[in-house]
Amino acid sequence: MSFFKKMKEKLTGTSESVSVSEKFKDGLSKTRNQFTSKVNDLVAKYRKVDEDFFEELEDLLLQADVGVDTVMELMDKLRYEVQRKNMKDTAGIQSVISEKLVEIYESGEEESNEIVLQKDGLTVILFVGVNGVGKTTTIGKLAHRLKQQGKTVMLAAGDTFRAGAIDQLQVWGDRVGVEVIKQSEGSDPAAVMYDAVRSAKSKGIDVLICDTAGRLQNKVNLMNELQKVHRVIEREVPGAPHEVLLALDATTGQNALVQAQAFKEATNVTGIVLTKLDGTAKGGIVLAIRNKLHIPVKFVGLGEKMDDLQPFDTEKYVYGLFAEGLEQEEADTSK
Amino acid sequence: MAFEGLAERLQGTIQRIKGKGKVSEADVKEMMREVRFALIEADVNLKVVKEFVKKVSERAVGVDVMKSLTPGQQVIKIVKDELTELMGGEQSPIQFAKKPPTVIMMVGLQGAGKTTTTGKLANILRKKYNRNPLLVAADIYRPAAIQQLQTIGKQLSLPVFSLGTDVSPVEIVRQALEKSKEDHNDVIIIDTAGRLHIDEDLMQELKDIRALKEPDEVFLVVDSMTGQDAVNVAQSFNESIGITGVVLTKLDGDTRGGAALSIRSVAQKPIKFVGMGEKMDALEPFHPERMASRILGMGDMLSLIEKAQANVDEEKAKELEEKFRTQSFTFDDFIEQLNQVKKMGPLEDIIKMLPGAGKIKGLENAKVDEKQMGRVEAIIYAMTPQEKTTPDIINSSRKKRIAKGSGTSIQDVNRLLKQFEDMKKMMKQMSNMQQQKGKKKMKMPGLDSLFK
CATH class of the missing domain: 3.40.50.300 (P-loop containing nucleotide triphosphate hydrolases)
Known part of the structure; x- marks a missing residue:
């Protein structure tokens, strides 16, 4: 079965839960059009695979923040593939594009999109990221998700810097119905973590999710502070934090790669949560992040409600990268 | 990992043009390709980039580039001017209502x-x-x-x-x-x-x-x-x-x-x-x-200059310059300089403002250890006045004393002495360079290791 047929089936939702895939689709593409018609449009617009076609595709991907390097890599692969298979018309090219994109994303490795939960004992998840990307909101949503799965969850209010951050986490804690360990604003975040880990252990909690203050990756002192937080958790629970999730705003451009690099160096990031994907931004830079730094996306944030956090699905994501861009191009050319 | 700036991106093209008598339209096109990529990597929207590049090309293909001796610089200048203009010439103040609020x-x-x-x-x-x-x-x-x-x-x-x-x-x-x-x-x-x-x-x-x-x-x-x-x-x-x-x-x-x-x-x-x-x-x-x-x-040279102006004592700066030239720079001056620099704020911020700092080897991700600076200070303070002015007299027994006095090791003292020598050399190079402008590529020995 071809890749696109599989995708179509998924998106029209025969096998999987409709609501989830609909949500993803809505979030990504805000369109009611059927997927097939889009494929047809592409084929109709470009019957031939020529330089114009490649150029337009290149533009689409660049506008999704995929970045020059990755786009060039993809174009080279595509041109080679087209030549190898001697493809003249656009029939079938779509699947090649998606396959190559997925290939670049996964770069032959099987990094899991799932978060790792310990079978017995405490799992600690640490959230890191720059300011305003949605760490606290994501923590609320993740807590809800884990609780739905029958886990006992506790939150640690490690953002002791930003005004109102502790209150914000507390509201989420109340909403979801989980305990929040906190100290006063301005206290040492490492001390909060210490308390939280101790408390989670003694209460036999399954998952402890730790919030941290947003920080720009070029602030050395703040990155050092984050390392300290990481060390404190590690000392209290060997092997922890089991997941370090970098919250990344989908509207962020090429700087996201620098962010991922810096946070990985400081805290050994294990995954990314791509937030605010319900807007018009695509966050295409995650392709480069996965490709160069081997950090997989684990969740996507699609709104402000409790259940607006979905597991990442590479194929659907890749489809969304160029499907909507295509629409936009069509609108532009038809003007 | 650090993104290349436009200047670096244009290096290759410019090198090739240098050897030629004149710049062809194809050269401009090639340079514009680099301009395009540099802007996209800087997150400028693709459509905006396309319009911009078109506009700049029109200007660049004109006479001023072709007749210019340094076409690369000329192109960068055109790009920068055009960018500056696009982003709005004058600053606009806040509009207040005639009748409050x-x-x-x-x-x-x-x-x-x-x-x-x-x-x-x-x-x-x-x-x-x-x-x-x-x-x-x-x-x-x-x-x-x-x-x-x-x-x-x-x-x-x-x-x-x-x-x-x-x-x-x-x-x-x-x-x-x-x-x-x-x-x-x-x-x-x-x-x-x-x-x-x-x-x-x-x-x-x-x-x-x-x-x-x-x-x-x-x-x-x-x-x-x-x-x-x-x-x-x-x-x-x-x-x-x-x-x-x-x-x-x-x-x-x-x-x-x-x-x-x-x-x-x-x-x-x-x-x-x-x-x-x-x-x-x-x-x-x-x-x-x-x-x-x-x-x-x-690089943000202007901000750096402004910062320096706000913090550096004009008189002292002149004195220092004189010392650079006459090669009479001592450890006392070094401390003085360190203090001046410290007043300007975190060092790593300052380094980032230097154009091309990202290109200096070992400096691209320079993390300045403020403690290391403290150690340097301690070593210098442990020297006698004579040692500060003529470091050549520092023999191994003096080194031992300095290390002990400053709570550091002999290796630390050695390293600082070496760096100081390197710095002097660099200054000599720089003042030479001022005389024969830009002939030699600037080397900054020791600068990278100083902050580690």
Whole structure:
């Protein structure tokens, strides 16, 4: 079965839960059009695979923040593939594009999109990221998700810097119905973590999710502070934090790669949560992040409600990268 | 990993052109290709880039480049000038209402930094413009958004108007307007909830707030790290509610900030302020030229110079220059210099402003260890006056004494002596270079190892 047929089936939702895939689709593409018609449009617009076609595709991907390097890599692969298979018309090219994109994303490795939960004992998840990307909101949503799965969850209010951050986490804690360990604003975040880990252990909690203050990756002192937080958790629970999730705003451009690099160096990031994907931004830079730094996306944030956090699905994501861009191009050319 | 600036990107092309008698149209085309990539990597929107490159090409293919001796520099200059112009020549001040209160609305996506900027703006209005602002908490959606503004209000000792989360934002603003009359607040700043530009209901809410009393300023707050989507955001907000200006936040990060150009060219509204940190006084006026340099990865020399001017004693600087030239630079001067530099703020920030600093080997990710600087100071303070002026006399027994006196090791002392020698050499090179301008490529031995 071809890749696109599989995708179509998924998106029209025969096998999987409709609501989830609909949500993803809505979030990504805000369109009611059927997927097939889009494929047809592409084929109709470009019957031939020529330089114009490649150029337009290149533009689409660049506008999704995929970045020059990755786009060039993809174009080279595509041109080679087209030549190898001697493809003249656009029939079938779509699947090649998606396959190559997925290939670049996964770069032959099987990094899991799932978060790792310990079978017995405490799992600690640490959230890191720059300011305003949605760490606290994501923590609320993740807590809800884990609780739905029958886990006992506790939150640690490690953002002791930003005004109102502790209150914000507390509201989420109340909403979801989980305990929040906190100290006063301005206290040492490492001390909060210490308390939280101790408390989670003694209460036999399954998952402890730790919030941290947003920080720009070029602030050395703040990155050092984050390392300290990481060390404190590690000392209290060997092997922890089991997941370090970098919250990344989908509207962020090429700087996201620098962010991922810096946070990985400081805290050994294990995954990314791509937030605010319900807007018009695509966050295409995650392709480069996965490709160069081997950090997989684990969740996507699609709104402000409790259940607006979905597991990442590479194929659907890749489809969304160029499907909507295509629409936009069509609108532009038809003007 | 660090992104290449335009200058580095153009190196290859320029090298080739250097050997030739004149620059062909094809050369310009090739350079423009690099310009295009540099801008896309700086997050300038693709469509904006295309228009821009077209415009610059037209200028570049003209005579001035062809006849120029250094076409590469000429192209960079054209690109930079054009960028600067595009981002708005003069700075535009805040518009105040003729009859108070002045109403300022803060709008934008989630997490752009509206609430923090609201506080910073109020702070400036009070300090610089001698106004008496009232902050209005109209974000009833995000948990604890009101508390955040209240905390900021408390920090600044400024009044915050809120009615909790059960009253509609429109009603909150209506009552706030009345309240401001009672309390004689001459400016009210409305902190609205972050929203997606495609969320029609919430955009309508902004229109309704707007309709209460025509605001004097509607500031779109945008994260400077925003990528290609910046155009959509700016366009939507501008079309549906009409913005009067832009505040670019988190510019103290290391993003190139191409979003500035994208927003400017689609919305045609001035960027009025930039957020430079989390503290309440970290809001600065926007400088188009500096932004242009930054987008092109050319370093922020102007800011550096300004910083130096503000902190370095003119007389001492002249003295030092003289010493550089005559090679009579001693450890005392070295300490003096260290102190001057320290006054300018965290070293790593300063290094980042140096053009091409990213290219110096070992400096691209320089993390300056302030403790190391302390050690250097200790070693120097442990020297006798004679040792400071003529380090050549420092033999191994003196080294042992210095190490002991400063609580360091002999290796540390050795390293510093070596670095000091290197530095002297570098200075000699630099003063030579001033005489025969640019003939030699500048080498900075020891500079990278000094901060590690």
